[in-house]
Amino acid sequence: MLIVPEALIASLVSPEDAFAAVEATFAAMARGDAYNFPVVREALGEGRQYGFKSGLDRAGKQLGVKAGGYFPGNAEKGMINHQSSVFLFDPDTGRPVAMVGGNLLTALRTAAASAVSIDRLARGDAKVLGIVGAGHQAGFQLRAAARARRFERVIGWNLHPEMLPRLGAVAADLGLPFESVELPRMREADVIVTITSSPAASLMAEHVSPGTHLACMGTDTKGKQEVEPALLAKASVFTDEVAQSVTIGEAQHAVAAGALSEADIVAVGQVLIGAHPGRRSAEEITVFDGTGVGLQDLAVAAVAVARARERGMGMEVGV
Incomplete structure (x- = not known):
């Protein structure tokens, strides 16, 4: 399994990459090639939220889950309020493929989704x-x-x-x-x-x-x-x-x-x-x-993993 930490994401995934990945994801969903699983979301008190978004993209051969949430007290601790990680699995075997830092990816994929809507509807x-x-x-x-x-x-x-x-x-x-x-x-x-x-x-x-x-x-x-x-x-x-x-x-x-x-x-x-x-x-x-x-998160995480493998970045660990 490849671990791609948060610190590497900015060098691996561009806003243009995120736009292309999210656009392809929306199209795959519309064709019936990809679907999201039900969202699990829990309130932890004091405004904190934690949950899981997951799905399967048969066309893109992506299976995985993003675990994370919103922690409003983080800013006072020098961290962003949204914290998450994405886990990718082999859709044929269930074997863990990668663990990817999800904070920047979340911001990139959210902005990309907005931009896709502007591009097509504004x-x-x-x-x-x-x-x-x-x-x-x-x-x-x-x-x-x-x-x-x-x-x-x-x-x-x-x-x-x-x-x-x-x-x-x-x-x-x-x-x-x-x-x-x-x-x-x-x-x-x-x-x-x-x-x-x-x-x-x-x-x-x-x-x-x-x-x-x-x-x-x-x-x-x-x-x-x-x-x-x-x-x-x-x-x-x-x-x-x-x-x-x-x-x-x-x-x-x-x-x-x-x-x-x-x-x-x-x-x-x-x-x-x-x-x-x-x-x-x-x-x-x-x-x-x-x-x-969740499919948005899997798509941008897959870009990060592919680039990391191409460039010899990240850390391989046995599972």
């Missing part, structure tokens, strides 16, 4: 990017979005505005003007990415203009919520996996309120394989409910 003339949230993953989201569209400026909001200068620094690095705004000014955005761990909606329907594409990337657990159900009710809703969307994703609240049905939600992979047209008009509001599926 208007081609999108010029203003809005970011709701300024935590660890927000910068990854900004960089990935900027590769999907030629934005001219970025606006941002965060519950704790003192965190926004970090996001502004990423925008500056990309050569994009950045402005901190109040939520009503998100109406100026053509694309909005929400990336928070909020337990209550902050972005309302009145904050979003016709023709906007939203990538809602923070809700991946029962009880989390970033946008109000009325927003999803008037939008065309896409997701990584419908089963997760209605149970642990952003759509859970709209479905519970009767504002949206499971049948209304489309897997984005259907757009990728040409089975759904995606955006139908310039005035349509589109929403991508990014719940984060």
Whole structure:
């Protein structure tokens, strides 16, 4: 079994690698070649969450699980709040193949999923990017979005505005003007990415203009919520996996309120394989409910393992 520690990931997997891996995963899911197993998630108290996401990709010959969660006290200890590891197995024998550090991979695959949705669902003339949230993953989201569209400026909001200068620094690095705004000014955005761990909606329907594409990337657990159900009710809703969307994703609240049905939600992979047209008009509001599926983690981890083997990196151990 090859161990690929967290410290090596940045040199092995690029954002472009993550985009290609996640896009291929969504397409494989849509074709029926890959599927996710039920998510196991436990609350540990004091805001801590721990769980397992797993799946099988027959086309990519990937079987595995990501173990990890959210530990909000980590920042005070000099660590990021999201901690995880990915374990890959031989799908034919069950033999352990690799253990891979999952922290950077999680940020890369989450940003890649958002970028895939922007690439396929946002208007081609999108010029203003809005970011709701300024935590660890927000910068990854900004960089990935900027590769999907030629934005001219970025606006941002965060519950704790003192965190926004970090996001502004990423925008500056990309050569994009950045402005901190109040939520009503998100109406100026053509694309909005929400990336928070909020337990209550902050972005309302009145904050979003016709023709906007939203990538809602923070809700991946029962009880989390970033946008109000009325927003999803008037939008065309896409997701990584419908089963997760209605149970642990952003759509859970709209479905519970009767504002949206499971049948209304489309897997984005259907757009990728040409089975759904995606955006139908310039005035349509589109929403991508990014719940984060285990197959994404396996795909990017497999890239890391393949590169590590090619370059003689990592540590082989007997099992």
